Amino acid sequence: MEKQWYTISVYSENNVGLLNRISGIFLKRHINIEGLNVSKSEIEGVSKFTIVVFTTEEWTRKIVGQIEKQVEVIKAYYHIDDETIYQESALFKIKSDLLFDERQIQNIIKESNSQIVTVARDFFVISKTGRRNEIDEMHDALEPYGIMQFVRSGRIAVSKAEMPITNLLQEFQNQ
Template sequence: MSEVKTFTVNIYTENNIGLLNRISAIFQRRKINIESLSASESEIDDVFKFIIVVNVTEEQMAKIQGQIERQVEVIKAFYHTDEETIFTESALFKIKSNLLFEEPQIQNIIKESQARIVTVNKDFFVLEKAGRRSEIELVHRELKPFGIMQFTRSGRIAVTKTEMPISTLLQRIEESNEVAFSKDQS
């Protein structure tokens, strides 16, 4: 039996309505929980990128990759282990302002965790902590006894340690589309 690992899936796509729904359905049908999801522009103009984190076996991941790539708007999907990626998350903590000055332990938490104060006003202050999920969870556990007014955490953002061939692949696709278009015009 294969080992369950954490995989970061990078999906390069066109920006079409409903695609995220179809991609998440691929995981849902297999009863696989998406641990983290983020979406943004990619390094290539007009190409968007989903980053999805899941815990599955490599065999499951390979099948899922194939199904994702069968979606019309998907240009290419890649998956990598944690060892093959550089990744981070970000979190915001909203806490009552008086605690910043009245509880020395809060200042210690901020300093030790290397969190940064984003804003302070008379009612609340906001801390930002970037790093691994475990680091963010530690800050959350340490701040919780003081009362967290609001908390939010981003999905994982990641880049691979090795070069991604996506730019070259897209250039080839674009060139082949131009050739096909010019043949159609003839």
């Protein structure tokens, strides 16, 4: 089977220690978590983990099965990139003098549809939201000028198809 990017969505109760147990599932299988985001979901009292991995569908299916065995987990799903709408965010901290002395920096900002978040005496910060490859391209373009700091968020994603999690939760509540 061919490796590809998978986005795993895990809906769960918000309990201490669950993230540790979920990451242990990946550790046991020697699969690296490429991106991780945890937030509240569209359902009150339910958290959503968005986990990005680069592996085979067979391994992804096995991992999702193991995740669903965790007591606090309500339901887990996985999708390929074509089945989701997703974004990442990044911040780039650059020396301030480059903003004014290097015209190419201004071109990079404009062409990448990014924004200057703040300007201080010694540095300025650029914010970029987009797909992983867009952020990587911007990083590669800025790297020759010197990046003082760089940080990227985990993927945030919604599925293109309707997620049956809300109906599933309503069924549990009605029992």
